Amino acid sequence: MIVLKLGGSVITDKERAETLDGDALDRAADAVAAALETPSESLADGLVVVHGGGSFGHYNASEHGVSTTAGTHDPTAIHDIHGAMKTLNAFVLSRLLEREVPAVPVHPFSAGHRDEEGELQLPTGQVTTLLEEGFVPVLHGDVIGHAGQGATIVSGDELVVELATSLEADRIGLCSTVPGVLDDDGVIDRIESYEAVEDVLGESEATDVTGGMAAKVQALLALEADASIFGLDGLASFLDGTEPGSTIE
Numbered sequence: 001m002i003v004l005k006l007g008g009s010v011i012t013d014k015e016r017a018e019t020l021d022g023d024a025l026d027r028a029a030d031a032v033a034a035a036l037e038t039p040s041e042s043l044a045d046g047l048v049v050v051h052g053g054g055s056f057g058h059y060n061a062s063e064h065g066v067s068t069t070a071g072t073h074d075p076t077a078i079h080d081i082h083g084a085m086k087t088l089n090a091f092v093l094s095r096l097l098e099r100e101v102p103a104v105p106v107h108p109f110s111a112g113h114r115d116e117e118g119e120l121q122l123p124t125g126q127v128t129t130l131l132e133e134g135f136v137p138v139l140h141g142d143v144i145g146h147a148g149q150g151a152t153i154v155s156g157d158e159l160v161v162e163l164a165t166s167l168e169a170d171r172i173g174l175c176s177t178v179p180g181v182l183d184d185d186g187v188i189d190r191i192e193s194y195e196a197v198e199d200v201l202g203e204s205e206a207t208d209v210t211g212g213m214a215a216k217v218q219a220l221l222a223l224e225a226d227a228s229i230f231g232l233d234g235l236a237s238f239l240d241g242t243e244p245g246s247t248i249e
């Protein structure tokens, strides 16, 4: 099976609070729908989609001073952040449903937590059951209960890592605003270690409480399965079984 992340910056306008990039989301939904119509081998056991926050979660999170480590006990902050993410999730679901993709929501706030060490604990029984029943579960970066901290942010990237590990994903795809991890010569085809790319990895410029490309690459390197980072132009070919963009081994 495939775990696919649609970056928040891809499907939203990250410069303007709570603004969807409808055209980009349509293109992503078209690619997913087309791939599911004639599934490649790695799609035979299903697809889990995770989307990030973009302008829907990060503004609320930074307004309330909440990050992956700085928590809140303010229920209003939790409602604001979770509410924004549910709004974006509803947009993603409806664009997929319009194309007859059997997409259903799984909200991390109600499914998991962080323990005292800050480790994400995410039971996945609902996701596997939904997959086996032919659905496409759609999760998203969220706010989540955190022992000793109230609630903190869980990024879509963390969810991807957790899901890929516990569901033993065959392939992992991160659809990003860039065509891959870039150095001066363009897209880096294969990445085998963090040290090899450390110098070229920058931080995300727009409001982002969960870290940029460096954090993504580090997390993906730790995974058993190969992961690909690619732009929207590469999504259809990734779902068809090729490795566009950068492959993190």
Ligand code: IP8
Binding pocket: 008, 051, 052, 053, 054, 057, 058, 061, 081, 085, 140, 141, 142, 143, 153, 154, 155, 156, 157, 209, 210
């Ligand atoms: O965009 C974070 O998810 P990400 C979501 O995948 C929130 O980092 C609520 C800020």
